[in-house]
Amino acid sequence: MTRDWDLDSVATELLACEDERRDREPFTDDWTDLDLDTAYAIQDETLRRRLARGERVVGVKLGLTSRAKQKRMGIDVPLVAWLTDAMVLPAGEPVPQGTLIHPRVEPEIVFVMRDRLQGPGVTAVQALAAVDRVHGGAEVIDSRYRDFRFRLPDVVADNASSGAYVTGPVGVEPSALDLTTEAVLVEVDGAVVDSATGAAVQGNPAEALALAVNDLGRRGHALEAGWVVLTGGMTDAVFAPPGASIACHFTSLGSVHISGGPREDS
Ligand code: OOG
Ligand code: MG
Secondary structure, X not given: OOOOOOHHHHHHHHHHHHHHOOOEOOHHHOOOXXXXXXXXXXXXXXXXXXXXXXXXXXXXXXXXXXXXXXXXXXXXXXXXXXXXXXXXXXXXXXXXXXXXXXXXXXXXXXXXXXXXXXXXXXXXXXXXXXXEEEEEEEEEEOOOEHHHOOOHHHHHHOXXXXXXXXXXXEEEOHHHOXXXXXXXXXXXXXXXXXXXXXXXXXXXXXHXXXXXXXXXXXXXXXXXXXXXXXXXXXXXXXXXXXXXXXXXXXXXXXXEEEEOOOOOOO
């Protein structure tokens, strides 16, 4: 088998797909032995290019940390990816349809870090002790792969389908709530379509946080003070087309509303 791709050309193609709002088939269809280390190196290369064009790292996101997400995507291994300031969606703003390919929305527990943390070897208890605030949030994911069809190395290289994310307005100290029983209802056009509690995320979102710190540690990075950590979709993601009205109602972390923006025909 000849393979036409390497680290550099995959990074170029992924960023081009993003810029041109174009989806494609997964690289592992051709590059069948693309391994995880190379996939993370591609992810880091795309980050390097985002920074070179003026973006700033604001934190990290975890992906595939709940059974609901793992089952839907057919991959049962969590992953970590980068968040930059270009991905911040202010609360109340619609889904940025003009820059995304096929956005989907998912509810997430979001941590804002008070202290710098360096893994590996960090426990969930230690990780939670470094958290400043817990927020409810919503991620707008947008895979560069057609129909969200990918294998683990593809989605790692694609920065875990990063698109945009909203941090809800309510932020509390971690000691103010039980993360495992914090629940969310996902509403689309006024109908509840899904629900979960924090326990869906690795048993406790603090476990996902520890996983992120330890994974970054192995990759030679720390989790920096002030960074945001998206701990992963608690439920399956919902489509977010123009005209849709999506809400994630958390029990003690308030609600996050995202509109799909105006319908194209209106
Ligand atoms: C991969 C990204 C997963 C999450 O929260 O699980 C993710 C995908 O579903 O396309 O962001
Ligand atoms: Mg997510």
